[in-house]
Amino acid sequence: MAEHSNPNDKEHFGRVPSDPLTPPDWEVFRAQMHELLDQSVDRMRDAESHPWQAPPENLAETYAIGQGGDLVTRLTKQVMPYHSGNTHPQFWGWVQGSGLPSDLMAGIAGAVMNSNVGGRDHGANAMEQAVIDWTRRKMGMGPDASGVLVTGTSQATVISLHAAKVRACPDLRPGGSGAKLTVYAGGQVHNATRKAVELLGLGHNALRLIPTSRGAMDVAALQQQIEKDRQDGFLPLAVVGTAGSVDVGSFDDLNALADVAKAESIWLHIDGAFGAWTRLADTPWRNLTDGIERADSIALDFHKWMYVGYDCGLALIASEADHRAAFAVRPPYLEGSATGLSGGDRWFCDYGIDLSRGNRALKVWCALEMFGEAAFSAAITRNCAQASMMADLVVAHGMALMAPVVSNICVFTASPGLSPAQQSAQNSEIAIKLQLDQRAVFSTTHVNGITCLRAALTNHRTRDRHIHAAIKDLHALARGDPATLST
Known part of the structure; x- marks a missing residue:
């Protein structure tokens, strides 16, 4: 009979502790963690230097896996330096949040707890519900609203439109639905809506892109398209309103869209990935989202303009009954009970597509408890004011805005006197040059056939001096005078 090796046999495996996935010396590990924490705090404090x-x-x-070595040194020397840059105060590319010191606390506590927030009776579920309740109040939704934290607005859009689909087609699960469903959105709608429509099996052509006027969906054109589709045998499913378009930061008239959705008995979904947070800003920016409280669903991100670490998005749905009806499927092995660990009255696996879920709420809760709501209101308001200031500096330097600055996005061209092709080439070159020189990070977008420079102010570390320096540098590059770049 063959002898079986003992997994704890040192002669067979070498030095193997009784638990091979536990530090052999906790005090050594403690010292390593203190060193890593000190360097992490320094790096966050000195973000402008990185x-x-x-x-x-x-x-x-x-x-490459398997090299081992001093892990703290490897993390601080080989990993942390090569971040995406969004922690730096002159990072305004795309729409990316800047991260908060409270994320460090949340990360440590979250790692120790290692909570699966799919369900069962434990604290992380209550914390997620608290974050959802706070957010739905800020958005103006009533106590019957529901929500679930997700990776981001892309996933939140799928969840919201699926809830709309199930409400519109109650027979969807038992026998399927032969209805030809349509979704309506402005031409500037985020790609997440396009993907959601396809993922839900509606087909690419089910998305009706409605013309815009002054950055907002043309409501008359929307009504005409809905009427035409009904006449052609389609079932209008949802209107997707945009609260802050990714390209230029424009907002739909949400009250007007809510009026149409109510009159037509259509689901109203709001893509508020970053722009929904103007609800916390001072006027006039707060008024940009008037009407958002009338939505059937809202998708938004905490990791953008609420500055918390990635990833943390939210699907908010006005009717808990509609939300649960779309996702609650409990097999026997997930059966709940009145008491014990399998108790609890809110299992978040009943409200989304994930059963295994991390404790995203902890980052939001720590941020709000550490800094308070007023601090976020002030930071969001300041970003809007900084975008307006950037627009003034662009004009003062002889450059040209390519779209009105509505909230926190500024889009412009460096040399309006050049041909469209020359402007596009120069703007792209300037963006890359500034990035490679470790200066400001702008991204680009297209407006009227021109590749433009674009700044999205979702950075709580940005100060006015950073904007002045960046515009000075950009103007110097545009006129071919690199000797005057800021130091």
């Missing part, structure tokens, strides 16, 4: 830098070509080899 812009994005191009990673070395051999970085994948550096990260």
Whole structure:
């Protein structure tokens, strides 16, 4: 009879502790963690000294599994330096949040707890519900509203439109639905809506892109399209309103869309990925989202303009009954009970597509408890004011705005006197040059056939001096005078 090796046999495995996935010396581990924490706090405090830098070509080899070594040194020397740059105060590319010191606390506590927030009776579920309740109050939704934290607005859009689909077609699960469903959105709608329509099996052509007027969906054109679709045998499913378009930061008239949705008995979904948070800003920016409280669903992100670490989005749905009806499927192995660990009255697996879920709420809760709501209101308001200031500086330097600054996004061209092709080439070159020089990070977008420079102010570390320096540098590059770049 063959002998079986003992997994704890040192002669067979070498030095193997009784628990191979536990530090052999907790005090050594404690010292390592203190060192890592000190360096992490320093790095966050000194974020201005750590812009994005191009990673070395051999970085994948550096990260090859199995090298071991001093993990703290490897993290601080080989990992942390090669971040995406959004922690830096001059990072305004795309729409990315900047991260908060409270994320460090949440990360440590969350790692110790290792909560699965799919269900059962434990504190993380209550915390998620508290975050949802706070947010739905800020958005003006009533106590019957429901929600679930997700990776981001892309997933929140799928969840929201699926709830709309189930409400419109109650026979969807038992026998399927032969209805030809349509979804309506402005031409500036985020790609998340396009993906959601396809993922839900409606087909690419089910998305009706409605013309816009001054950045907002043309309500008359929307009504005409809905009427035409009904006549052609389609079932209008949802109107998707935009609260802050990604390209230029424009807002739909949400009250007007709510009036149409109510009159037509159509679901109203709001893409508020970043723009929904103007609800916390001072006037006039707060008024941009008037009407959002009338939505059937809202998708938004905490990791954008609420500045918390990635990832943390939210699907808010006005009717808990509609929300639960779309996702609650409990097999026997997930059966609940009146008491014990399998108790609890809110299992979040009944409200989304994930059963295994991390404690995203902890980051939001820590941020709000550490800084308070007023601090976020002030930061969001300041970002809006900074975008307006950037627009003034653009004009003062002889450059040209390519769209009105509505909230926190500024889109412009550096040399309006050039041909469209020359402007596009120059703007793209300037954006890359500033990034590679570890200065400001602008992204680009297209307006009227021109590739433009674009700044999205969702950075709580940005100060006015950072904007002045960036516009000065950009103007110097545009006129071919690099000697006057800021130091």
